[in-house]
Amino acid sequence: MDLWRIAVRALVSYVYLLAMTRVSGKRIVHQATTFDFVVALIAGDLIDDMLWAEVSTTKFAAAAGSIFVCDAITKLTAFRWKAVHRFLCGVPAALLRDGREDRDALRREQLSEADLAHLLRLRGIEEEKWKDVHLGLAERDDELSMIFAPQAESATRADAARVKELLR
Amino acid sequence: MVPIAARDVPFGTFDALLPGMDWQELGMTAARGLLVYAVMLVVIRLLGKRTVGNFTAFDLLVALMLGEVVDEIIYGDVSIAQGLVAIVVIALAKYITAWLSYRSHTLNRILEGSPTALVRDGELDRKGMHHELMSELDVFAALRLQGVADMREVKNAVMEVDGQISVIRENWAEPIQKRDVYGDEAKKASKEQEQRTDTAEALGMK
Numbered sequence: 001m002d003l004w005r006i007a008v009r010a011l012v013s014y015v016y017l018l019a020m021t022r023v024s025g026k027r028i029v030h031q032a033t034t035f036d037f038v039v040a041l042i043a044g045d046l047i048d049d050m051l052w053a054e055v056s057t058t059k060f061a062a063a064a065g066s067i068f069v070c071d072a073i074t075k076l077t078a079f080r081w082k083a084v085h086r087f088l089c090g091v092p093a094a095l096l097r098d099g100r101e102d103r104d105a106l107r108r109e110q111l112s113e114a115d116l117a118h119l120l121r122l123r124g125i126e127e128e129k130w131k132d133v134h135l136g137l138a139e140r141d142d143e144l145s146m147i148f149a150p151q152a153e154s155a156t157r158a159d160a161a162r163v164k165e166l167l168r
Numbered sequence: 169m170v171p172i173a174a175r176d177v178p179f180g181t182f183d184a185l186l187p188g189m190d191w192q193e194l195g196m197t198a199a200r201g202l203l204v205y206a207v208m209l210v211v212i213r214l215l216g217k218r219t220v221g222n223f224t225a226f227d228l229l230v231a232l233m234l235g236e237v238v239d240e241i242i243y244g245d246v247s248i249a250q251g252l253v254a255i256v257v258i259a260l261a262k263y264i265t266a267w268l269s270y271r272s273h274t275l276n277r278i279l280e281g282s283p284t285a286l287v288r289d290g291e292l293d294r295k296g297m298h299h300e301l302m303s304e305l306d307v308f309a310a311l312r313l314q315g316v317a318d319m320r321e322v323k324n325a326v327m328e329v330d331g332q333i334s335v336i337r338e339n340w341a342e343p344i345q346k347r348d349v350y351g352d353e354a355k356k357a358s359k360e361q362e363q364r365t366d367t368a369e370a371l372g373m374k
Binding site: 034035037038039041042044045046048049054055058059062063064065066067070071074087088090091092094107110111112114118121122123124125126132135137147148150151152153154155159160162163 | 189193194195197198199200201202204205206208209212213231232234235236238239242243245266267269270273276283314323324326328329330332334335336337342343344345346347348349350354355367368371
């Protein structure tokens with residue numbers, strides 16, 4: 001029976017990938033971009049051939065290792081050079097400016113108006129309140145960040161303190 | 169495919185520790201890994217932000233497909249040309265459907281579905297819930313996750329095409345804004361605190 005061998009292989013690959021992900025940094029899951037996700041998929045996908053002994057352990061180690069090394073190098077260059085960062089992550093695009101959608105930006109991001117409405121709804125903003133948004137930015141990964149118009153910024157403790165001061 | 173028993177390495181798992189490793193093949197594997205990495209990097213980037221992220225189940229599936237294709241390429245089970253054809257065709261098909269659904273509302277609805285109302289004016293929408301197979305408990309859980317304690321706060325809750333639930337609150341239930349504190353003076357009040365370090369300023373969009 002080769003069952004024990006499969007078990008050992010499973011364990012070895014598990015430990016190897018665990019070590020690789022720890023070495024390559026937290027970012028692979030946190031703030032995961034699409035590409036980080038695909039890298040994780042590739043790494044996970046390399047395992048099964050090794051488990052069934054269709055490839056050797058060393059070949060698996062070489063394959064997964066080269067993927068992770070590439071990933072580490074890419075992230076390092078993106079951190080060092082702005083141009084590389086721009087290519088990999090793109091530049092945040094202003095989809096919404098002072099309540100009006102920017103059609104050119106939407107087209108560049110391949111987002112329809114329905115998609116924009118969807119992104120804003122997820123942040124609790126219905127169409128009649130779009131004008132409260134000074135800037136709606138498509139950050140990396142489809143997430144929308146918003147800078148609100150001055151009067152629509154959330155009130156803070158500082159504001160409460162001022163009001164208290166005035167009432168005194 | 170060589171079954172384990174037919175392999176000449178006695179302990180398949182630990183062949184790394186044994187002499188007679190095929191360094192050339194290992195080098196080739198690493199090189200193919202590098203190539204695949206570079207190709208995928210470019211493909212995902214060209215596909216744009218919509219490839220996966222917060223979008224639909226199918227977007228996720230495409231990412232899975234692309235990820236699943238490549239192991240045979242890296243291990244050299246298929247030729248690089250064959251692998252590249254598969255990657256390019258999947259990516260192209262994805263690009264075309266994304267473009268089509270961007271162009272046509274009808275196609276967008278067919279390909280991605282449309283949002284379903286779960287709560288309207290503080291009342292559960294049983295029809296929408298049934299359609300999405302969301303029980304009362306599921307809806308309440310989703311609302312709790314959005315910080316809703318009282319159903320009356322909810323003007324609309326919608327199951328979006330990507331499975332996320334968006335909540336629009338009644339006007340009275342929204343958090344306080346500067347205008348609620350300062351009224352028409354709100355703009356002036358925020359200008360007074362000019363010391364701010366604007367997080368969006370670096371983008372040059374102000």
